[in-house]
Amino acid sequence: MSQTHAxxxxxxxxxxxxxxxHARLARGLGWFSIGLGLAELIAPRALCRAIGLPGRExxxxxxxxxxxxTGIAILASHDPTPWIWGRVGGDALDLATLATGYEHxxxxxxxxxxxxxxxxGVTLADVACVQGLTADKRLPxxxxxxxxxxxxxxxxxxxxxGQAADxxxxxxxxxxxxxxxxxxxxxxxxxxxxxx
Amino acid sequence: MKALVWHGTADIRCDTVPDPRIEDGRDAIIKVxxxxxxxxxxxxxxxFMPGMKSGDIMGHETMGEVVEVGRDNTALKVGDRIVVxxxxxxxxxxxxxxGNFSVCERSNRNRKLAETAxxxxxAGLFGYTHLTGGYPGGQAEYLRVPFADATHIKVPHGxxxxxxxxxxxxxxxxxxxxxxxxxxxxxxxxxxxxGPVGQMAIRSAILLGAKRVxxxxxxxxxxxxxxxxxxxxxxxxxDNVVSRLNDMTGGKGPEKCIDSVGLEAHATGSLDxxxxxVKQAMMLETDRAHVLREMIYVCRPAxxxxxxxxxxxxxxxxxxxxxxxxxxxxxxxxxxxxxWTGDLLxxxxxxxxxxxxxxxxxxxxxxxxxxxxxxxxxxDGCIKVVIKP
Numbered sequence: 001m002s003q004t005h006a007x008x009x010x011x012x013x014x015x016x017x018x019x020x021x022h023a024r025l026a027r028g029l030g031w032f033s034i035g036l037g038l039a040e041l042i043a044p045r046a047l048c049r050a051i052g053l054p055g056r057e058x059x060x061x062x063x064x065x066x067x068x069x070t071g072i073a074i075l076a077s078h079d080p081t082p083w084i085w086g087r088v089g090g091d092a093l094d095l096a097t098l099a100t101g102y103e104h105x106x107x108x109x110x111x112x113x114x115x116x117x118x119x120x121g122v123t124l125a126d127v128a129c130v131q132g133l134t135a136d137k138r139l140p141x142x143x144x145x146x147x148x149x150x151x152x153x154x155x156x157x158x159x160x161x162g163q164a165a166d167x168x169x170x171x172x173x174x175x176x177x178x179x180x181x182x183x184x185x186x187x188x189x190x191x192x193x194x195x196x
Numbered sequence: 197m198k199a200l201v202w203h204g205t206a207d208i209r210c211d212t213v214p215d216p217r218i219e220d221g222r223d224a225i226i227k228v229x230x231x232x233x234x235x236x237x238x239x240x241x242x243x244f245m246p247g248m249k250s251g252d253i254m255g256h257e258t259m260g261e262v263v264e265v266g267r268d269n270t271a272l273k274v275g276d277r278i279v280v281x282x283x284x285x286x287x288x289x290x291x292x293x294x295g296n297f298s299v300c301e302r303s304n305r306n307r308k309l310a311e312t313a314x315x316x317x318x319a320g321l322f323g324y325t326h327l328t329g330g331y332p333g334g335q336a337e338y339l340r341v342p343f344a345d346a347t348h349i350k351v352p353h354g355x356x357x358x359x360x361x362x363x364x365x366x367x368x369x370x371x372x373x374x375x376x377x378x379x380x381x382x383x384x385x386x387x388x389x390x391g392p393v394g395q396m397a398i399r400s401a402i403l404l405g406a407k408r409v410x411x412x413x414x415x416x417x418x419x420x421x422x423x424x425x426x427x428x429x430x431x432x433x434x435d436n437v438v439s440r441l442n443d444m445t446g447g448k449g450p451e452k453c454i455d456s457v458g459l460e461a462h463a464t465g466s467l468d469x470x471x472x473x474v475k476q477a478m479m480l481e482t483d484r485a486h487v488l489r490e491m492i493y494v495c496r497p498a499x500x501x502x503x504x505x506x507x508x509x510x511x512x513x514x515x516x517x518x519x520x521x522x523x524x525x526x527x528x529x530x531x532x533x534x535x536w537t538g539d540l541l542x543x544x545x546x547x548x549x550x551x552x553x554x555x556x557x558x559x560x561x562x563x564x565x566x567x568x569x570x571x572x573x574x575x576d577g578c579i580k581v582v583i584k585p
Contacts, residue, residue, distance in 0.1 A: 148421075154547045
């Protein structure tokens with residue numbers, strides 16, 4: 001029998017783990033989000049006291065709900081990228097809120113600075129994660145792999161066109177007869193024409 | 197034995213699992229010599245198809261050597277070389293007698309689940325959710341083949357596994373996709389998706405005599421392979437598909453359209469796909485129907501839409517008004533593999549086509565999990581992965 005094996009060599013795998021490091025980082029951020037969110041929901045007063053922002057308990061709880069929802073979405077989604085972008089937006093909100101506490105009379109300025117540094121660190125991790133996830137999805141540059149010789153046919157395409165014309169399309173797979181004139185581009189033989 | 201086992205979303209591992217054993221007199225056990233990752237396996241990998249359970253063995257494109265046969269199976273003997281069709285067929289029910297093997301009435305052992313989801317049962321499938329029987333798949337060292345006296349394609353020795361393996365699924369699936377179009381010599385056939393099934397559909401349309409084949413994708417190497425097979429191509433990341441198809445057909449549209457994409461249309465390729473992706477995330481829709489919408493819109497009136505691409509559940513915003521008013525014919529379904537394989541095996545043996553052209557990667561089972569990700573992300577030039585256990 002004739003064989004037309006592909007001439008381009010078949011490759012083994014390029015080393016690539018089943019989960020990318022960025023996907024693992026995203027899952028870690030998801031769990032972190034849930035943990036932080038629960039803390040903000042359960043203990044808003046203690047958190048506000050620690051950073052010298054009394055009276056913001058309701059706002060902190062709202063942030064907590066946001067964190068929990070985002071964390072669940074990251075863990076449950078097929079593609080966490082948009083939810084990590086959501087975290088970046090949330091980080092900006094957190095930093096803006098923390099910025100309002102930098103006043104001369106804040107007795108907890110040390111705690112506030114620590115919290116700000118932590119949020120900056122997490123923001124950097126979020127940005128790195130989202131950039132990595134986006135890069136993972138990017139296609140390789142065109143032209144790196146050449147499959148132009150992989151026709152699967154033993155002869156040029158034009159010589160193969162219609163080679164299976166001997167195949168009889170089963171009756172249950174044929175176009176309904178009334179539609180044939182339009183799909184074949186010519187009137188069906190023996191038909192009197194198209195009804196008005 | 198070693199097998200590729202589903203543990204959750206994007207979590208497939210090469211595990212040690214119990215060897216299969218004969219459970220019914222019609223069974224056979226094969227030692228797998230080659231298997232492949234199918235594009236529809238990615239729907240399971242990404243967990244868009246419901247009905248998977250942690251511990252399920254993946255794979256429905258498999259071939260090998262018979263090593264054990266049930267006492268009632270007189271069709272096979274130890275040492276036979278067989279390709280295993282992905283649809284499990286009893287060969288005796290009303291649908292099997294009609295050649296509608298993919299809707300076999302007996303082989304789905306979880307028929308109640310299928311009846312709930314689809315209204316009626318469909319055939320059992322290897323490694324493809326508990327909706328279709330929960331049968332262990334063939335990405336493993338050994339496979340139990342239920343109803344093996346009917347569920348097999350005997351193949352000759354002396355032809356490579358790579359050339360024969362795709363009789364299990366993608367070759368007959370691409371072929372049925374083209375046959376469903378009832379291609380006429382003047383037809384222009386547009387094919388969405390240049391993955392493995394799309395590539396086979398392109399070759400099938402050429403062999404069946406289509407005047408023009410136009411293939412649509414965005415991955416450069418897939419488009420190059422499509423052109424090698426005789427297709428003109430449209431890169432949907434560069435061009436508006438509807439405009440280009442209308443331009444290329446003098447404004448009439450293609451007579452025949454084939455959807456080789458299915459439920460996971462590129463999520464950011466168009467506004468409606470992004471809309472679908474958001475609805476999927478909110479569990480308001482299961483499938484992204486971008487290709488179906490585009491086909492209905494661009495297909496020439498009185499044309500045919502053929503859908504070999506896999507859909508799983510509920511689709512939104514289908515322009516059925518256009519479908520009805522244009523008088524389009526829709527043909528779809530899982531592949532009736534054994535209906536076509538006798539003819540296709542002859543064409544392979546006669547040298548009309550060698551399906552191994554599509555293979556880009558060959559690996560061992562232990563590399564399977566990583567290759568799922570490479571294939572899903574279209575990295576490393578990956579179009580088709582063959583696994584040699």
